[in-house]
Amino acid sequence: MKFSANLGFLWRELDLPDAIRAAKKAGFSDVECHWPYDTPAKEVREALKETGMTMLGLNTHPGDLDDGDFGLCALPDRMDEGRAAIDQAVAYANATGTKCIHVMAGKSKGAEAAKAFVSNLKYACERAAAFGITILIEPLNTYDVPGYFLTSTAEAQRIIDMVDEPNIKIMFDCYHMQLMQGDLSNTLRDLLPKIGHIQIASVPDRAQPDHGELDFSYVLQLIADLGYSAPIGAEYKPGKPTDQTIGWLKNYL
Incomplete structure (x- = not known):
């Protein structure tokens, strides 16, 4: 089984190229990130080439986090900013x-928000398709992100059906979905064809996946048995130096 280190949370004390190198040394096969835009794409590309790793995913710009933003693409009154964030992400991902x-x-919420999100996702899919990039949407839990537009897999499926493009899938974060829905086993079985990436963290503290209410030895085996072979994203908050939290990884390598 292969795992991707989410460098939005892991090795945050390092600059992004050095965090990529640290992930390789720790035994991760790939990496992913949140918002890498302050680091020149050339530096990231060189670190990835040096380590033989792939960047699996990144996020569109969230807006002004200090002002309460957490994404822009379902905000009807900020369509230009949403499109600019998509353009930025596509350019960086391609580079x-x-x-x-x-x-x-x-x-956001409501019909106008849904309309804006679908419109922006169509735009994103069209822009990304030229470079073979997949667009992901992720339901988040309402404890960590109150007011977020997308909070359930059912709504994510509805949005994907409305977008109706071949390169859009769900990012299934086991942490968020255990808090919001539970019943992960049946949900994973039902959704697998529409899932583009899976992430893990302990529940409820979002630390390394070796404790809490989810038995990841079972969940990860189920994912493998279902035929999912892509790297699993380790998107957890370490709470102490990352190197002190990766003992769990050795159980699966």
């Missing part, structure tokens, strides 16, 4: 060989 872009919806 670094990144496989997927998570288009962040933002905090």
Whole structure:
């Protein structure tokens, strides 16, 4: 089984190229990130080439986090910013060989928000298709991100059906979906054809996946048995130096 280190949370004390190198040394096969835009794409591309790793995914710009933003693409009154965030993400992903872009919806609700999100996702799919990039949407939990537009897999499926493009899938974060829905086994079985990436963290503290209410030895075996062979994203908050939290990884390598 292969795992991707989410460098939005892991090795945050390092600059992004050195975090990529640290992930390789720790035994991860690939990496992913949140918002890498402050690091020149050339530096990331060189670190990926040096380590033989792939950047699996990145997020569109979230807007002003200090002002409460957490995504722009389901905000009807900020369509230009949403499109600019998509353009930025596609350009960066193409320059670094990144496989997927998570288009962040933002905090909104209602029919107009859904219309804006679908429109922006169509735009993102069309822009990304030229470079072989997959667009992802991710339901988030309402404890960590109150007011976020997308909170359930059912709604994610509905949005994907409305977008109706071949290169859009769900980012299934086991942490978020255990908090919001539970019943992960049946949900994974039902959704697998529409899942583009899977992430893990312990529940409820979002730390390394070796404790808590989810038995990841079972969940990960189920994912493998279902035929999913892509790297699993380790998107957890270490709470102490990352190197002190990766003992769990050796159980699966």
